[in-house]
Each structure stands twice: as C-alpha cells, then as structure tokens.
C-alpha cells in the first residue's frame with residue numbers, strides 16, 4: 410500500500426488497519442482512508458505534481474495504492490471554458506470538466522484504477538462489481554489490462570452500448586433481472602461467499618478515493634485555485650462527497666490557501682431520493698424505485714446519500730432534480746454550444762445547472778464547474794428521435810440544391 | 818425472537834434485558850437509533866414513521882438491519 414495510515418469509521422472514529430473491509434464492526438458505518446497529512450504536506454508541491462504521470466497518479470500521495478499501478482491513463486481530462494453555454498444560461502465564468510475523455514469514456518476509470526491497484530496490492534486475482542453501466546465497463550477494461558478475472562453484475566435492462574462495451578473485454582458479465590438496488594443486494598450476499606475484490610463492497614473505501622482526483626485536477630487546472638461552485642451528478646452520492654473531501658485535503662496539505670467552493674447535486678426526477686431529502690431539509694434518504702433514462706444515476710437506495718446531503722449543505726450548495734425531457738434538452742444544449750456530447754448523466758448536470766442559474770442559485774459571476782462524467786455515445790438511445798440527418802437526398806447536385814432552397 | 822413491547826423504544830429495552838450489551842450496538846449514547854442501523858416495523862423504516870415511538874402492533878415482525886448489509 411501507499412503512505413496511508415489505515416481506515417477510520419466515519420461515524421464513531423474507530424480505527425482499523427488497511428484491509429479489504431468497508432464497515433465499522435462496532436456501529437456499522439462506512440470506513441474511510443486515513444492519511445498522514447503533515448507527512449504529505451512536507452513532500453507534495455505543484456512542482457512534484459506537475460512532474461508526475463499524466464494520469465490520476467500524479468496525485469498518488471493523496472490516493473491509496475502502491476507503486477505497481479493498474480493504469481490505463483485515467484484522469485487529466487480537459488477543463489475547458491464554456492462561454493457559449495454560459496451565455497445561454499447567463500453565467501460569465503462557466504467551465505466544463507470533460508471526463509468523457511477517459512479510457513472507457515467515464516469518470517469511473519478514476520475510481521477503478523485505484524480500486525484495482527489496491528485489490529492487487531491485497532493479493533486478489535479476481536475483481537467484481539455491481540454497476541449501473543459505467544463502472545462495469547471501467548472494471549472490465551482495467552481487469553483485462555491487469556490480467557485479472559472479473560465478475561460484473563448489471564441490471565439486465567442497461568443500454569446496449571454499455572453492455573457491448575463491457576462484454577468486449579471478456580469478463581463474466583452477469584445480467585440480473587432487477588433494478589440496480591436488487592443487483593447490489595445480491596452482490597453483498599455474493600461478496601460474503603467469495604474471496605473476491607468487490608470494488609464497491611469490500612474495496613469501497615479505497616475505490617471511492619479515486620473520485621477526489623477530479624477535485625485535484627480542477628484546482629490544478631485553475632492554477633491552484635478552487636472554483637466557487639461545482640455541479641455534480643449523484644447516483645450513490647460518493648462522487649459529490651469526494652469532490653468536497655478532495656478540495657478540503659488540498660487545503661490540509663498546503664496546495665490551496667483555503668476554499669469556499671459550493672458543491673451542488675444533480676439528479677433525475679425519476680430517481681431523486683437524495684435531492685428530495687435535501688429539499689425537504691432532511692438528512693435521511695428514503696429509498697425509491699428508479700424510473701428514468703439516466704440509468705447510470707438510477708440508484709434508488711444510495712449508500713452515500715447522507716454524506717452527499719451533508720457536503721452540499723455545509724458547503725452552501727443546493728440540490729435539484731430534472732425531468733427526462735429536460736435531460737435530453739441538456740444533452741443537446743451542451744453539444745450545440747460547446748461541442749461536447751455527454752451521456753444522460755451529463756444531461757442531468759446541465760439541465761440542473763440551467764435550473765439553478767435561472768433561479769439565481771448559481772450566480773452569474775461565480776466560477777462554476779459542471780462535471781460531465783460520461784460520453785454521449787454510451788446512451789444514444791436517448792437521442793435517436795431527436796438527432797438525425799437534417800436532409801435526406803439522392804446523390805444528385807440538383808436534389809441538394811432544391812432541398813437547400815426549400816430550407817432557406 | 819420474541820419481545821414484549823408495544824413501541825420500538827420498549828422493544829430496545831426488552832432486547833437489552835434479554836441480551837445485555839445489544840442496545841449499545843443499535844443505539845447512540847443519546848438513545849437514538851444509530852445512523853447506519855435500519856429498523857423496519859413490517860416493511861417500513863421507522864425513520865419515516867415515529868422513530869423510537871413507532872407502535873408495534875401485536876404479532877408484527879420487526880427487522881434490525883445494518884444499512885450496508887444492503888450493499889453499497
């Protein structure tokens with residue numbers, strides 16, 4: 410393992426050695442990785458980072474995992490200004506973090522690169538996961554790259570593209586007839602029976618740390634400055650929680666003087682248990698049965714919902730949910746204005762951003778970063794009725810001229 | 818197992834009588850149910866009923882389940 414000290418219970422604070430465990434034996438709360446920030450502070454600097462690998466591993470000091478990495482090159486994706494989208498939304502300092510540009514085209518490559526590195530450190534040869542799609546693809550690819558066996562459990566009704574893009578890497582791909590929450594419950598039973606590294610069960614404390622790299626990169630790409638506001642799509646709520654933790658850690662190790670970033674959450678109305686609890690002023694999430702085109706975010710019983718609500722609230726952020734119609738509009742809007750094609754999860758982010766901007770919850774002059782966490786080619790089903798040829802003609806110049814005429 | 822109780826609060830007390838030490842696993846020092854322990858009366862999470870004051874009709878099944886047992 411890297412320089413981590415061990416694990417600590419997020420509720421009662423009991424400490425545990427760095428092992429493949431994820432729950433506090435005493436109070437059943439989740440465990441989190443512990444670092445020696447003073448030690449890290451003494452070795453880390455903008456220079457040490459810029460001289461590191463062009464992947465998430467440039468931040469290795471703040472991630473678990475040893476030197477023998479499972480690295481397909483996840484991370485260091487573009488952070489680009491989005492002036493045309495900003496103009497549409499009345500925002501003057503809007504940025505897009507384009508995480509479609511990862512090895513398997515979603516931010517899940519970040520968490521999986523960490524999870525499989527740690528799994529191999531622990532001596533596992535077989536990895537497994539429950540997935541809403543993107544995690545499945547990322548695990549399959551990284552397992553293939555590392556020569557590990559993979560068992561991947563998905564809801565049977567996932568998008569075709571995600572099934573094909575996972576199966577091609579040769580894992581055992583198990584389509585379960587049920588929702589993600591059914592798959593997840595099944596996996597926690599399977600995890601008790603088999604000695605596998607389940608990235609989102611017994612490896613979860615390590616796996617989740619990978620998401621911090623998004624926060625690290627945003628700060629580095631802004632010249633070691635924190636943004637004012639980050640808009641984050643929510644499934645389990647882990648990503649949102651870790652964006653905040655990542656920024657907090659940069660302060661702890663001296664890479665930021667401080668930060669006041671507001672972290673806001675985005676969900677689809679057809680699966681918005683976290684946003685619903687947030688808006689009701691509650692901190693307990695009531696599970697729902699998902700029904701939305703944003704399948705990658707369709708977790709009805711989100712494990713980190715409580716922590717996501719806490720992170721959003723404490724940071725001064727908000728949460729909102731959007732309809733499937735608004736999600737599709739969001740996908741089109743981002744593509745037309747900025748040339749970035751996102752899957753439905755990014756549509757959720759953009760549609761939520763639009764709603765928050767209209768309402769003044771995202772302020773015009775805030776330096777705002779929208780996380781675009783997955784590629785549009787993963788969910789073309791959502792757009793097939795909306796995006797097609799603008800004219801269909803026989804191969805003749807006259808036909809083209811005539812059509813052009815009639816259009817103008 | 819069977820307990821003699823008409824509310825969740827009484828159930829916890831009776832459990833503690835039968836198995837000393839169990840209350841500490843289920844409840845915070847304040848007496849509230851721990852954040853990552855779910856208590857269901859029938860199929861309903863007591864957080865969305867009346868919490869510790871939730872009534873338990875005679876013969877009703879109560880389940881006490883660590884939240885993470887449902888997977889993550």
Ligand SMILES: Cc1ncc(COP(=O)(O)O)c(C=O)c1O
Nearest residue numbers: 543644645646647648705782783
């Ligand atoms: C594309 C995409 N964005 C965002 C998320 C949300 O991640 P989390 O479960 O950490 O909230 C997911 C999760 O599957 C995802 O696939």
Ligand SMILES: [Zn+2]
Nearest residue numbers: 418421433436
């Ligand atoms: Zn604990």
